[in-house]
Amino acid sequence: MGKGANLVPNEAGNEEIEELRTLKWSEIRQNKWIVIDSQVYDVSKFSKKHPGGETLMNNNVGQDATDAFISFHKDMNKVEKYLKALKIGKVVPESDVNQNEERKDELNKDFQQLRKLAEGMNLFKPSGWFYSLHFLQLIVLDLIGTYIIYKSGYDNWLTYFIAVACLVTTQAQAGWLQHDLGHLSVFKSTKMNHLAHRVIIGAIMGFSADWWNSRHFKHHAKPNTIKKDPDIRFSYFYLVGKIMPKEIGKKKKGWLPYNLQQFYFFFTLPPSLIPILSAAETAIYLTSRKRFYEMMWIGIFTVRWCAMFVPILGIFGMIKLLFLVRFFQSYWFIWSTQMSHLPMEIDYDKDLSWFRTQLITTCNVEQSAFNDWVSGHLNFQIEHHLFPTMPRHNLYKIAPHVKQLCKKYDIEYQCKTMSQATFDIYNCLKESGEIWYDAYNM
Incomplete structure (x- = not known):
């Protein structure tokens, strides 16, 4: 029985069933629990056994991890057996939710509908x-x-x-x-x-x-998230985004002349x-x-x-x-992957919706036979990040529907030419280096 559960009589009055207590978000964040589909789970001990590693679990504590959970797990029946023993309660509906939170919840529901559409289109079925x-x-x-x-x-x-x-x-x-x-x-x-x-x-x-x-x-x-995404942990050698360069510069730190990183990065x-x-x-x-x-x-x-x-x-x-x-x-590898990430937003974890997080941290490159082949279909980086288990040959099929959802919520859907995406690696490194240089010399 979960430690947040209570025993109450059932309708017949002669047996006892388990009732989960309701928990506020403030309590969930304080105790570093995880929420999946409005259910609260204590993963403090299980995180060490998780196949993805303890850090992966800890990066999502105190947050709603529903979309991330669904996106990464293919055999839901298997993982739900593990979850059952970890469940301690459910989220209490809060009356003081602000407009932004309501909008976030609406977007989450629409994204779940988008996933059901993809399933109905058999887009998770691989081609032999x-x-x-x-x-x-x-x-x-x-x-x-x-x-x-x-x-x-x-x-x-x-x-x-x-x-x-x-x-x-x-x-x-x-x-x-x-x-x-x-x-x-x-x-x-x-x-x-x-x-x-x-x-x-x-x-x-x-x-x-x-x-x-x-x-x-x-x-x-947590793509492009400072301290959580290992792909951007190279601040001793390079500074990316707009936040880290300013912070490092204000502290008067600099192992290298980062204002020249757009040149030495490629070598x-x-x-x-x-x-x-x-x-x-x-x-x-x-x-x-x-x-x-x-x-x-x-x-x-x-x-x-x-x-x-x-x-x-x-x-x-x-x-x-x-x-x-x-x-x-x-x-x-660097060219194919970083042109879709480095020029995008890099910031601390803001606990945004899964959909919005992927759209502000990834961009696409135009479709062509060559672009698809040379990048392993990671020119559809947006769709891949939204649906990690979707076979890559189907990513282009869901793209129009992703664009429609972006339009509804006024979220930018970036798709570049290969040349533009390549030059943007240079441009973003140059901009980040200049931010560091200005902050360092203030």
């Missing part, structure tokens, strides 16, 4: 053909790259870099596939998604599925993110948590690459090839 062909391109490109290396080695620099291009494309496209698997959007079975995720990101890419999930879900739950973070930073973070994550199962998959990748390339290139040649592939893959 789409993902089979996507996986096939990985195998073909990997084999072509390996074949060219075996035929030419270092003898011909042109063919060598064609091979590198094939292997880079393999890794980049594998990145988009593992992303879909991590969001449980490829198979109907959650177990199959998890297994295939480890195969792709572990055996093909050489990284950890657990590490990626723990980091990426925090980003999705520092993109080439180092995957080859160095992500590899080091993965190693620390796995060793500190003793995730030996995850290490096994990375071991398979290591053995595979050694078997494929050491015989022809030698050990140092293999390492050089891997670094080159990671180097160019990192640029591809």
